[in-house]
Amino acid sequence: MAYPTNPIYKLQKDPIYGKVCAVNKQIGDSEPYRILSIPFDEANTDYQEYLEWAKTNTAEAAD
C-alpha cells in the first residue's frame, strides 16, 4: 500500500460498507515505518492535529 508524503494523510474506507472509516498517516521514509490510523474522535489528539492540518490541506482520497 503506497502512502503519500505530501499530502501526508490518506483517508481509509471500511470494506464492509464502503464508507470512510479513518485517516492514516505514515511516519518515516524507510523501514520500519509507523502508520497511524486515526479515528474521527475530537478528543483524540492525533485527530485534533489532522483537523488543524486539514484547514489548509486536503488528505489523499481513499482507494
Added chain:
Amino acid sequence: MSTLKVDGIRSNSASSDAITLASDGTCTANITNRSNRNKIINGAMTVHQRSSSVTGITSNGYQTADRMLLNVSTGTFTNTISTDTPDGFGSSFKIDCTTADTSLSAGDNVLFKQRIEGQNLQDFAKGTSAAKQFAVSFYVKTNKSGVYTVELSDIDNSRIATKTFTVSDSNWNRYTLIFPADTTGAFDNDNAVSLDLIIWLAAGTTFTSGTLNTSSWASKTNANRVSSSNVNIADSTSNEWYLTGVQLEVGSVATDFEHRSYGDELLKCQRYFCKAAEKGGSDHSAGMGTNYSSSVGYIHVRFPVTMRTNPTLDQITGTSYYRIFSNGSYETFDSFNSLDTATVTPQCAEVLKSGISITQGSANFVRYQHSEAEIRFSAEL
C-alpha cells in the same frame, strides 16, 4: 497498660489538630502523605513501553518513559532510561545533547512536560474561593548548572504560574516548589488536558523577554513564561540532564515521593498507550478474529484498561511484518489497513486487513513476523 485520653493532637505552632479523636472511639487525621496524592503518572520513570533509548531526537514526542513528553525545537538529543538515580529509585529520564545550538533563535525551546486530565485535578478547587496550592517536587542531576524554570500551565483558562530552581552542583538533588492557589478559572471536569507541568531546559526570547509570574497566576503571555536566566541545555554536546521522582500534589507541603508498584504504574500508563503484544520476535500473538470475506479479515483487540478516548492505531510496519493464519494456511503481509471509527471505543478496536486471500467465514489469528513489528494504541494528551 495505660491509656492516653485526649480529644486532639496538634503541633505547638499549628492552629488546628493533626488528629481529632471522637467519642465513638474513632479518629480523623489530616495526613499529607496519603496514598494516591501524586498527580504525575510514572514519576519514577519505571514504565517505558515505547523504548528505553531513542537517538537523533529533533522534534516533539513521547520517546522513552511513558507520559513524559519531550519537546525539542533546536539541537539534537538522545533520550534514555538510566539506572543513574538517587537512593530509593530504580530509573531516571536522561537526555543527552548530541548536536549543539549555542545561539537560540527567538522561538527555540527544549522542555520536559507532563499533560494532566482535568478530571484528575478537581481537588485543587481551582477557580473557587477554596483553591489549593500546588506542591511540585522532583530530583535532578545534571552537569549543566544554572537556573531552570518550572511552569504550571492551565490549558482551560490560558493561565500560568512559574517558579525557578538553581542547580549548583552535579549531584542528585531534590527540588521542591510551592505554587500559589488560583481562585480564577476552574479546571474542566473531563478527559481533556487541563494542566501542563513543564520544566524548561532551553528557551528563546519569545519566552524569556517578559516578567515571570512567580507569586501568583496570571494570563498566559509567551514572553512571561521563562526566566531570562534560564540555561540552554542545547549549548554543548557535553550536557546531560537526569530527572526522576516527579510529584505534583495538592497543598503547601511537598511530601516524600509516593512510590507505586510497577503494575499499578503500568495500568495508569496504559490509559494513554498500550500494545496488542510486545515486539521482539517472530510469532508473538497479536490477536484473533474472523475472515469477513475471501479478501478481508478483522482482528479484535481488547485493551488492558479503558483508554482515555478512542485511540489511534499505531503500527510498526515493513516488508512481511505480519502473518494471518486461517483454515489450515497463512498469508504474510506488510501492514493492516486501519481501524474503524465506527467500531472503536476506549475499550476495544477492530483492526482490518484487506487485499489478502483467505477463506470467508473462518476464524483467524495474527502473529508478528518481524522483531520490529508491533501493534500499539495511543490516546495521549
